[in-house]
Amino acid sequence: MPRIDALETGSSTQRNGLNHQAIEDYLKTIYSLAETETPVNTSRIAEARQVKPGSVTSMLQRLAKLNLVHYEKHYGVTLTDAGEKIALEVIRRHRLLELFLIEALGFSWDEVHEQADVLEHVISEKLEERIADVLGHPAFDPHGDPIPDKDGAMLTIPSQSLTALAVGETAQVARITDDANSEMLRYLGSLGLIPGSTVTILTVAPFEGPLTINIEGQEKIVGYAVAKAVLVTPA
Ligand SMILES: [Zn+2]
Missing domain, CATH: 2.30.30.90 (Ferrous iron transport protein A (FeoA))
Known part of the structure; x- marks a missing residue:
């Protein structure tokens, strides 16, 4: 799957003044908000990320330049195919990490989200796949959320x-x-x-x-x- 690294040319952590983590976090937020209502408007993103609507707008304009989102001010935002692929990749890493932290390292289910929020941006594809192998390619994380496979396909159970x-x-x-x-x-x-x-x-x-x-x-x-x-x- 494409990773955010693939988008980068110069420095390993910055592109257009944006770092990986910020890009990945925004794409992940937009993906999950779009599950209930799409297009996603700026105020919902601001609320979810606990930032001012103005900073969301400037971030969305930058993500649009990177071709990761479609954004129109009064319409809202949707992910492009490239943006959705990255969002699903981050979600995969997050959910695999949560399960790994519980199964392999003995964390409890209320401790793992914060850890995974940090680690999801830094683990290599090799480590991600090793974790998936060790866990037996699980379809769900400890909170019951589906884990996307390597190609971004994910089981959805109506609930x-x-x-x-x-x-x-x-x-x-x-x-x-x-x-x-x-x-x-x-x-x-x-x-x-x-x-x-x-x-x-x-x-x-x-x-x-x-x-x-x-x-x-x-x-x-x-x-x-x-x-x-x-x-x-x-x-
Ligand atoms: Zn989580």
């Missing part, structure tokens, strides 16, 4: 948020949304809301109130925001 289920419905936890932070993951782990768990909705309080959920045979009360981060598939 919906736990909050979309009706009272009495049973489902299986498929994945935790990527915006769940370590604290949230620890809490979800303590509730038993992890990929593979079976859940049944017992009661739902109105106005985005808490849900009572049977999680693997135990009755638990779960806040709305927490339940929203949990994606499920029919059991």
Whole structure:
């Protein structure tokens, strides 16, 4: 797969004043925001990356010059084929690293996202492939997110948020949304809301109130925001 290195001519870390990490992080953000709504507008990117809309705009103009995105001010942004390839490559490295850190190095599932966010920009293709070999070419990461293969192909499993289920419905936890932070993951782990768990909705309080959920045979009360981060598939 093409890597960002392939785009570079001069220095190994800079091109047009942009470094790898910034380019890869933006492409990754645009890719994941486009999963819910595309084209992606500047304010959503600014919110996701916690930067000012003005700096997003100038970044998008630079990415457009590199032919990594299509960008029009009042329309929004979409990834070009080249931009999408790089985004999927970074996502592959991130998710493989998360699984590797848990399986091989004994990290817990709430610790690995931050580590992977740094390492995803620096590991070589050789190391990436060795990790994939050692893990047996897994299709999912520890949070239930699909891992793209070397060609960028990725299994997508239709899922919906736990909050979309009706009272009495049973489902299986498929994945935790990527915006769940370590604290949230620890809490979800303590509730038993992890990929593979079976859940049944017992009661739902109105106005985005808490849900009572049977999680693997135990009755638990779960806040709305927490339940929203949990994606499920029919059991
Ligand atoms: Zn992650």
